[in-house]
Amino acid sequence: MSLTDDYLAAAAERGPKAGAILSAAAPKLDATTYLGRCLSRPTFLEAETYRRLSADLDLLYSALTRLPERLFGGDLAEFARTVGMTETQVGAITRGRGPAPSRMGRADMYRDENGFHLLEINLGSTVGGVDNPVLNAAMLEHPFIADFVAANDLTHAETMTEVVRTILTEAKVPTGVRPVMAIADFPDSYPDLERQLHKSAEMLAPLGIDALPCPVDALEYRDDRIWLGDRAIDVVFRLFMIEDVLKPGAVELLEPVLQASERGHVAIFTPLDAELYGSKGALALLSDEAYRDRYPADELAALDRILPWTRMVRSGKVTVDGEQVDLREYALANREELVLKPTALHGGEGVLLGWQTDAEAWAARLDEAMDNPWVLQRRIRPVPEVFPTDDGTEQWLLTWGAFLVAGGLGGFLIRGSQELDGGVVNMATGATATCCFHQV
Structure with a gap:
């Protein structure tokens, strides 16, 4: 019996109604990543499963961030061009x-009978959901859930706390200093996030950071400092993404922050090179058999466990299960087992699922993507999980988001969909999320 099985059995016998859990938690989730809604129970991970996932993600990170030196002689610009950057x-x-x-x-993943498999990994400060412990806390207010967590020696990471430690470490903030941090987004997207960002800023205050949300064009560079009004800024928390750089006037908009960073007058968390390692083009390089001799045995074993077959969409031959085949022919013949993704967009934008696309549309999109910054990735078939309802149970397909922080694995954002054949799952398009407790 797994922890999940134990929980479901106990919930069916003596647990609270699902509706009671949801109605009590929802008010605490307003203006958070959860958008005021959640699933009817937490998820659970046994100690060995958690340990293996943590180790595999560490090895994945190591392999990703060493790609420039291992494949490009340390040339970051050439690495960026190869994974599809302009x-x-x-x-x-x-x-x-x-x-x-x-x-x-x-790292966003599906889970099947054999374990976790990567859909994508987003590296950098633009990842959402770091306010996720608010739901762990809300769930623990139910005596039934709190008793189950205690009886099974379960815990959870305080992701926001771990992120603060990561900021202070990577921005090289001296011990004992309370930094002032601008949480900066592009002017066109800032208004949609403003309310949530102010709530996040309130959560950061007791953790030792004065956080000031703002559009990036509100920042000024003068007197060897970045300023937001009359407040000198020590750290710029970057919410704008690499695709934002392509907007008209974007480079000029960012010039004050980039200049200040180059001269050591402000720290950017996280620097823009983080976007490279989170590119799906980087995953294609990791997946390519041609480079297997560049990785140590432990990294290869982790990649084989966690990374599905992924290739840049390039005309010509490609290796599939040890054989050389024409990529276009393979993609057309195996449409229902493949996903087409842009290398450097976020939030599921541009993703095309072969099994939900007719052959003609698939061929057309494949040809548009050919020799451009797109990847093909092999489909993962996750096993749905069971969640209680007031009168029974229902199945949800989960996307497991595992946070990487300076200290290792820093908590989970888990989004659910009832489209059990897979699809793009995010909160903005109707996903419903939950939290995770793991065994010590």
């Missing part, structure tokens, strides 16, 4: 790079 983006990345790759990120 010259404008390459320029911003090389100017805004950090002294070392950031540890901040979130």
